[in-house]
Amino acid sequence: MSKRIGILTGGGDAPGLNAVIRAVVLTARNHYDWDVVGIVRGFDGLYEGLPSVPLLEKDMRELLARGGTILGAANRGSPFAHPVQRPHGKIEYEDVSHVAISRMADLGIDALIVAGGDGTMAIANRLVSLGARVVGVPKTIDNDIGGTDITFGFDTALNTATEALDKLQTTAESHHRVMVLEVMGRDAGWIALHAGVAGGADAILIPEIPFDIEVVCQKIRQLKVAGRNHSLIIVAEGAAPIGGQQQYRIKGEGRHGARLGGVGQIVGDLLADCVGSEVRVTVLGHVQRGGQPTPHDRWLATRFGSAAVHLAAQEKWGYMVALQGTHMSAVKMEDAIKMKLVDVNSETVQMARDLGVVFG
Numbered sequence: 633m634s635k636r637i638g639i640l641t642g643g644g645d646a647p648g649l650n651a652v653i654r655a656v657v658l659t660a661r662n663h664y665d666w667d668v669v670g671i672v673r674g675f676d677g678l679y680e681g682l683p684s685v686p687l688l689e690k691d692m693r694e695l696l697a698r699g700g701t702i703l704g705a706a707n708r709g710s711p712f713a714h715p716v717q718r719p720h721g722k723i724e725y726e727d728v729s730h731v732a733i734s735r736m737a738d739l740g741i742d743a744l745i746v747a748g749g750d751g752t753m754a755i756a757n758r759l760v761s762l763g764a765r766v767v768g769v770p771k772t773i774d775n776d777i778g779g780t781d782i783t784f785g786f787d788t789a790l791n792t793a794t795e796a797l798d799k800l801q802t803t804a805e806s807h808h809r810v811m812v813l814e815v816m817g818r819d820a821g822w823i824a825l826h827a828g829v830a831g832g833a834d835a836i837l838i839p840e841i842p843f844d845i846e847v848v849c850q851k852i853r854q855l856k857v858a859g860r861n862h863s864l865i866i867v868a869e870g871a872a873p874i875g876g877q878q879q880y881r882i883k884g885e886g887r888h889g890a891r892l893g894g895v896g897q898i899v900g901d902l903l904a905d906c907v908g909s910e911v912r913v914t915v916l917g918h919v920q921r922g923g924q925p926t927p928h929d930r931w932l933a934t935r936f937g938s939a940a941v942h943l944a945a946q947e948k949w950g951y952m953v954a955l956q957g958t959h960m961s962a963v964k965m966e967d968a969i970k971m972k973l974v975d976v977n978s979e980t981v982q983m984a985r986d987l988g989v990v991f992g
């Protein structure tokens with residue numbers, strides 16, 4: 633029987649979202665003969681009733697290599713907390729989840745596929761508990777979603793961060809400087825750890841290991857004694873000193889309202905005081921989220937998108953596709969919401985230490 637599925641991209645964007653959309657449309661059309669409709673601007677577009685877009689096979693041609701999301705993204709909206717401005721400017725939050733659910737019915741959607749991070753999965757899971765038919769696809773450059781070994785978007789961000797370290801390395805060497813690179817990742821240090829190892833950083837500061845700046849200073853001094861007058865330090869935006877606080881560039885409510893940023897400059901200033909070398913700080917920012925997805929992210933996003941359609945066919949509502957080892961699997965959304973952090977006792981962290989990298 634012919635069905636119609638909807639797809640939305642929730643939260644911030646990540647390279648590979650368009651490849652997911654393409655895989656959903658191609659699998660739905662070719663394998664099941666189902667129609668696909670796109671919901672624009674995430675959950676906001678669903679409950680606000682923004683016009684949906686038919687997604688046709690012929691429109692999917694150039695999507696594999698395209699960054700961003702053709703459906704648009706909104707990384708604050710939730711149907712369970714829709715901001716409404718009251719008289720005198722007061723903002724109150726209303727639960728409009730019933731509107732989101734009835735909109736799915738109005739659109740004739742038999743199943744909704746949501747590609748998003750932990751915030752999106754939390755919303756989707758609540759909608760499922762109210763009777764909505766939703767399956768998930770794990771998206772984030774931060775790689776912090778539980779239940780899956782990897783998320784799409786991470787590899788592209790990792791490439792960008794590693795390339796930045798490579799570039800900083802040559803100029804650091806010319807000027808005998810200490811270069812600090814601040815990367816994204818929220819409360820998880822995956823980008824910093826992997827790029828730090830791949831780009832040969834001397835110190836990797838991650839949220840999972842509170843740092844002592846003196847350890848980093850000592851490392852830089854040791855390198856100088858050994859004849860190396862430059863060094864590379866990578867700092868995750870969520871890193872904090874022992875007993876200290878994370879730095880925010882935007883204050884806001886809750887984990888999804890506030891935005892981390894600024895620790896790189898603090899680390900740079902502290903190092904300038906203790907090592908007697910020139911220090912420069914680069915904040916990589918949103919270039920980590922933009923641009924073409926790497927072949928690995930295209931491949932992973934395609935596998936996820938296709939698997940999500942099969943999950944919908946099996947009526948596995950409340951499940952999210954997940955990569956476990958090399959195997960495509962599915963986990964409950966409630967497991968995806970549990971944040972996946974770097975295991976400080978892992979073989980990877982130990983390997984970096986064995987190479988002489990310090991974690992502060």
Ligand code: F6P
Binds near residue numbers: 749774816817818
């Ligand atoms: O979760 C992805 C991410 O890029 C984080 O690494 C970062 O902290 C945050 O989103 C930035 O959000 P925004 O695009 O709203 O500034």
